Amino acid sequence: VTQSVKVKLGARSYDIVIGKHLLEDAGHRIAALGLGNHGIVISDSNVQPLYGSRLADALSASGLVVNVISVRAGESSKSLREAERLYEHMIALGVERDSFVVALGGGVIGDLAGFVAATFMRGVPYVQAPTTLLAQVDSSVGGKVGVNLPQGKNLVGAFYQPRLVIADLDTLESLPLREWRAGFAEVIKHGAIRDAKFFEFLESNRKAIFAKQENVVAQTVRRCCEIKAAVVSEDERESGLRSILNFGHTVGHALEALGEYEGLLHGEAISIGMSVATEISVRHAGLPREQAKRLRKLLADSGLPTQLPEKFGTREILEKVKFDKKVRDGRIRLILLKQLGETVIADDVTESQLAEAIDVCR
Ligand SMILES: NC(=O)c1ccc[n+]([C@@H]2O[C@H](COP(=O)([O-])OP(=O)(O)OC[C@H]3O[C@@H](n4cnc5c(N)ncnc54)[C@H](O)[C@@H]3O)[C@@H](O)[C@H]2O)c1
Numbered sequence: 362v363t364q365s366v367k368v369k370l371g372a373r374s375y376d377i378v379i380g381k382h383l384l385e386d387a388g389h390r391i392a393a394l395g396l397g398n399h400g401i402v403i404s405d406s407n408v409q410p411l412y413g414s415r416l417a418d419a420l421s422a423s424g425l426v427v428n429v430i431s432v433r434a435g436e437s438s439k440s441l442r443e444a445e446r447l448y449e450h451m452i453a454l455g456v457e458r459d460s461f462v463v464a465l466g467g468g469v470i471g472d473l474a475g476f477v478a479a480t481f482m483r484g485v486p487y488v489q490a491p492t493t494l495l496a497q498v499d500s501s502v503g504g505k506v507g508v509n510l511p512q513g514k515n516l517v518g519a520f521y522q523p524r525l526v527i528a529d530l531d532t533l534e535s536l537p538l539r540e541w542r543a544g545f546a547e548v549i550k551h552g553a554i555r556d557a558k559f560f561e562f563l564e565s566n567r568k569a570i571f572a573k574q575e576n577v578v579a580q581t582v583r584r585c586c587e588i589k590a591a592v593v594s595e596d597e598r599e600s601g602l603r604s605i606l607n608f609g610h611t612v613g614h615a616l617e618a619l620g621e622y623e624g625l626l627h628g629e630a631i632s633i634g635m636s637v638a639t640e641i642s643v644r645h646a647g648l649p650r651e652q653a654k655r656l657r658k659l660l661a662d663s664g665l666p667t668q669l670p671e672k673f674g675t676r677e678i679l680e681k682v683k684f685d686k687k688v689r690d691g692r693i694r695l696i697l698l699k700q701l702g703e704t705v706i707a708d709d710v711t712e713s714q715l716a717e718a719i720d721v722c723r
């Protein structure tokens with residue numbers, strides 16, 4: 362059965378459809394949106410050979426003209442250079458304002474293709490077709506698009522909502538274990554910040570989820586999308602509530618940037634970031650020690666790192682954190698947990714308090 366979750370944003374509202382065989386059915390779903398008759402599918406070198414023609418054929422069968430463009434897989438493709446290459450390619454293909462983009466891949470492709478769609482000719486519509494667990498539960502929803510700079514993650518970007526999100530659970534079959542784990546880190550995040558019952562569900566069903574048991578995976582993806590959709594509907598541009606989705610991301614982004622986007626996966630980096638934030642939460646937000654342990658245990662049991670890699674010094678990490686948008690007057694803005702399922706936003710964490718928590722997590 363296909364499930365659907367609505368992201369409510371007035372005239373810019375859209376559906377997230379979750380289910381099986383959805384790429385095969387994407388043609389009529391997308392054609393029905395009336396986005397134009399030329400579809401540019403942007404994918405990567407791993408995903409395109411697996412699912413590129415499944416989607417392209419479906420679009421062609423609905424009478425749309427389709428071109429598929431592929432970029433090299435990996436975080437380092439989320440760059441201005443790659444965006445520029447895509448613009449040039451699109452010009453060469455004769456893309457006009459009546460064309461649309463489909464992002465077929467993980468979060469890297471969703472963020473990059475979404476950014477290209479937001480900026481090419483001042484914006485063409487786009488559809489997200491996420492193929493990683495991380496992208497299905499998180500990055501394809503909410504309209505944050507962008508690229509990295511050498512100085513930091515996502516430093517150039519836009520808020521630009523997709524017209525539709527198609528989460529085909531079949532594509533998760535081919536996802537490597539390490540990527541599955543990384544996506545699960547964002548799943549755990551959704552429970553930790555917003556839904557204690559869902560967190561418990563994850564504790565009890567972790568094995569079934571990792572065994573890719575269909576109904577449990579579908580339920581998990583749906584619940585994450587519901588949580589994210591509700592947060593985004595309330596605060597699209599992150600003037601308040603939406604920042605809770607950054608739980609674990611301040612330190613996580615610093616670790617990603619320090620590894621020059623080639624060491625830790627995003628989900629792995631935020632798993633460590635959540636561990637650090639959890640430690641600070643115990644000290645400054647009253648998170649019961651026993652709940653902190655449960656969070657770290659669920660991460661560790663899922664095969665995710667909870668300790669800082671030795672090669673990154675505490676100073677170095679702090680320097681990177683300062684590049685982050687969340688630093689003001691030497692005080693660091695962090696999302697902390699009051700208890701599982703409930704956050705507080707602290708904007709007065711000092712550098713030395715953060716350094717201390719980092720050292721505890723070594
Ligand atoms: N926009 C947002 O709100 C948001 C939220 C969270 C994360 N992100 C971003 O998402 C990115 C991480 O996304 P990701 O983890 O999906 O990474 P990714 O896009 O790099 O995909 C991970 C790897 O899996 C491969 N892959 C993708 N789908 C596959 C499939 N079905 N079968 C086999 N291999 C497959 C990819 O080629 C890649 O090698 C980061 O850049 C992060 O900043 C954005």
Ligand SMILES: [Zn+2]
Pocket residue numbers: 499547610627631
């Ligand atoms: Zn994330």
